[in-house]
Amino acid sequence: xxxxxxxxxxxxxxxxxxxxxxxxxxxxxxxxxxxxxxxxxx
Amino acid sequence: xxxxxxxxxxxxxxxxxxxxxxxxxxxxxxxxxxxxxxxxxxxxxxxxxxxxxxxxxxxxxxxxxxxxxxxxxxxxxxxxxxxxxxxxxxxxxxxxxxxxxxxxxxxxxxxxxxxxxxxxxxxxxxxxxxxxxxxxxxxxxxxxxxxxxxxxxxxxxxxxxxxxxxxxxxxxxxxxxxxxxxxxxxxxxxxxxxxxxxxxxxxxxxxxxxxxxxxxxxxxxxxxxxxxxxxxxxxxxxxxxxxxxxxxxxxxxxxxxxxxxxxxxxxxxxxxxxxxxxxxxxxxxxxxxxxxxxxxxxxxxxxxxxxxxxxxxxxxxxxxxxxxxxxxxxxxxxxxxxxxxxxxxxxxxxxxxxxxxxxxxxxxxxxxxxxxxxxxxxxxxxxxxxxxxxxxxxxxxxxxxxxxxxxxxxxxxxxxxxxxxxxxxxxxxxxxxxxxxxxxxxxxxxxxxxxxxxxxxxxxxxxxxxxxxxxxxxxxxxxxxxxxxxxxxxx
Amino acid sequence: xxxxxxxxxxxxxxxxxxxxxxxxxxxxxxxxxxxxxxxxxxxxxxxxxxxxxxxxxxxxxxxxxxxxxxxxxxxxxxxxxxxxxxx
Numbered sequence: 001x002x003x004x005x006x007x008x009x010x011x012x013x014x015x016x017x018x019x020x021x022x023x024x025x026x027x028x029x030x031x032x033x034x035x036x037x038x039x040x041x042x
Numbered sequence: 043x044x045x046x047x048x049x050x051x052x053x054x055x056x057x058x059x060x061x062x063x064x065x066x067x068x069x070x071x072x073x074x075x076x077x078x079x080x081x082x083x084x085x086x087x088x089x090x091x092x093x094x095x096x097x098x099x100x101x102x103x104x105x106x107x108x109x110x111x112x113x114x115x116x117x118x119x120x121x122x123x124x125x126x127x128x129x130x131x132x133x134x135x136x137x138x139x140x141x142x143x144x145x146x147x148x149x150x151x152x153x154x155x156x157x158x159x160x161x162x163x164x165x166x167x168x169x170x171x172x173x174x175x176x177x178x179x180x181x182x183x184x185x186x187x188x189x190x191x192x193x194x195x196x197x198x199x200x201x202x203x204x205x206x207x208x209x210x211x212x213x214x215x216x217x218x219x220x221x222x223x224x225x226x227x228x229x230x231x232x233x234x235x236x237x238x239x240x241x242x243x244x245x246x247x248x249x250x251x252x253x254x255x256x257x258x259x260x261x262x263x264x265x266x267x268x269x270x271x272x273x274x275x276x277x278x279x280x281x282x283x284x285x286x287x288x289x290x291x292x293x294x295x296x297x298x299x300x301x302x303x304x305x306x307x308x309x310x311x312x313x314x315x316x317x318x319x320x321x322x323x324x325x326x327x328x329x330x331x332x333x334x335x336x337x338x339x340x341x342x343x344x345x346x347x348x349x350x351x352x353x354x355x356x357x358x359x360x361x362x363x364x365x366x367x368x369x370x371x372x373x374x375x376x377x378x379x380x381x382x383x384x385x386x387x388x389x390x391x392x393x394x395x396x397x398x399x400x401x402x403x404x405x406x407x408x409x410x411x412x413x414x415x416x417x418x419x420x421x422x423x424x425x426x427x428x429x430x431x432x433x434x435x436x437x438x439x440x441x442x443x444x445x446x447x448x449x450x451x452x453x454x455x456x457x458x459x460x461x462x463x464x465x466x467x468x469x470x471x472x473x474x475x476x477x478x479x480x481x482x483x484x485x486x487x488x489x490x491x492x493x494x495x496x497x498x499x500x501x502x503x504x505x506x507x508x509x510x511x512x513x514x515x516x517x518x519x520x521x522x523x524x525x526x527x528x529x530x531x532x533x
Numbered sequence: 534x535x536x537x538x539x540x541x542x543x544x545x546x547x548x549x550x551x552x553x554x555x556x557x558x559x560x561x562x563x564x565x566x567x568x569x570x571x572x573x574x575x576x577x578x579x580x581x582x583x584x585x586x587x588x589x590x591x592x593x594x595x596x597x598x599x600x601x602x603x604x605x606x607x608x609x610x611x612x613x614x615x616x617x618x619x620x
Contacts (some may be wrong), residue, residue: 001573003583009535009570011548014503015435016600017538020387020511021592022575026536028585036511038387038538040503041429042419042470342558388592389599428544435540438599446595 004030012038050315051370051523053325053362054253055481057106057135058245059469060143060237060356061097062337063090063209068233069337069353086341090209091350093139097128101420101467102355106132107482111418114465121422122350134482135248137355140208143240144215145170149183150240150289155232157196157203158215163187175247187215204229224274231270238269238331239282241358243289246329249360250290255325260362263287263297263327264314266306268473271299286329295327303502304417304476306330307359308516311498314363315373315518325364332356333472340470343427352423357471359478368525371488371496377404379499379517387513393443396499396517404519408444411462411519412493415480416440417501418468436499437463476500488522496520534571536580540596542604545574549612571618574609576602 008031012019019038026033066072067083076083096102100121104111108128117124130136138146145166148156158166163184170176170184196203196216203216217236220227242265250257265283272279283297300310307330314326337353344351363373379396401408416436425431441458444450450458468479477498487493502514535552539545547557552570556563573580576597581589 001571001579003534003580006534009552010538011535011552012538013540013544014501014513015430015432016540016544017389017575017593017596018387018513019505019538021389022536022538024386024388024588024592025575025580025584028588029580029583038503038505038511038513040506041427042417042424042432042472042475386591388595390591390595393595428541428547430541430544435599439595442595442599445598452598 006031007034010036014040047319048321049366050318050363050373051366053364053370055361056249058241058358059137061093062140063354064140064207066338070335072338089351100124104467107134108132111464111467142169146240149180155218158187159190159193160187162214226273226277234334235269235271237334239285241356242286242329242331245358245360246290257291258294260292260295261323263295264310265299265329266310267331304473305500305502305514305516306473307478308500315375318363328361330359330473332358340427347426355469357469357474371520372523374519377519381515392515396515408449411495411497413496414462415477415498417476418466418479419470419475421466423470433466494522537574540600542608545605546608549609553616574605577606
């Protein structure tokens, strides 16, 4: 599985890894983040 | 602190719980699901707790100061199976039954939007006449009520009033909209805002009376809740603070709302402390009303596990920050933790800003804080719904950060969590659950010396409002007051 | 593809199923909608090895220590297997 060049949806959670943090990781792996959200369940 | 600044202290704190099973249907999640499938209302009704059960529920008892949250760790779970009976008043406040809270709602309603059935009014009047914090003038505001037929008619109009029920399904009144077309004055919005006002008023009255604070000496009230009070042209106009001040006899006060999602109360405490420190005001109150929208938020998980619906209480808080009295816990304004714009949203960045940085500033280690008060949501509410144990997660992150900084060994993480954290016990009432539920116990323990330092940390999910992707966070350090000398004032 | 940041195995499994087969709780907009998207959790080895170490350290490492990373990775991998995705 290669992230390089892929379009990624980052589904983060406030109490886990947040969307923008996932996006930073995806970017550093050469992916294109097309959607980024963070959920909050409390 | 330099000599030109006053040292602010937490002078007192009280809480208020209203047990409102009849209002669970108007929580955001239940109301949306019921609108899609009306049979869900029956399923919910079958899982609502009695007042006695809510009274006896150990997390509620911790919230109101009957027991210390640490004692929950040793109690057999699930806590809702506990059979030890409860009492209404704890050291830090009461839990009021819904029959009385509907009366308080009417008392706080100054636009005749709440209509109660005549027979119910008399029952409420009889019960509320025994309440130590309500006056004859308050009871006058109950009025005489309406025949049930009128209530039913109002609920059947083209712009229907919202029917108000007790747990057993009895119709006892209705909530009107204030305008047929303005969404900000719809019945459900007004109900949310009025419960916020009423619960904050009860918490504030409890604090003023029990701490013997003269309401006339309070110049400023900060409300820190997440409600939106306004109309179509100013949806979040706010200043519910002043409405609360009015109902609490604070004739010399004005107020303002501090809005910060769940971080609101901690921001408000910072502002209150700063105003006292700069001698702008001698004391400032911080209040937070309830979150009606969060009633029954996790009900599906509770139904799936065939357990009672635990999100059946509305919660409120009232705090007074005043000038140093030599005994009350000090607010260290020189050790604020702020999650800044530049910080980034990783958990590491958040907790470094909230914990590491203020402690470094004071030359302290993570273990020098006796107790951290983070988000204290009752895990018995969140776990059945798949939302995990929020306090435990927060404490593990703090401990993990301490381990990353080599202040503790990784193997010491569980012990750190147990010693410096606590089991969650707060109702999932948003801003109310964030750090402040521990404040009553914190003030007691910092006063009697069993604790030296407590850190309050709160976080706000700003991204939910779709104006920013950011979260927010703020932390405050409280420490034991060691003065007790010439500055000490008579309480 | 989807990268998850969910904090436990159960919610990871739910989200992974939602973006592949459809919402398993049949409650949301994706009930019955099979998107069939490849799904990974940001803490899985397959993802971690492609992320710049300092970026991972800053954004994920702390949570990897705190959460049940192994259980989470296993839960998402099981969904991939269950829904016929190649790893």
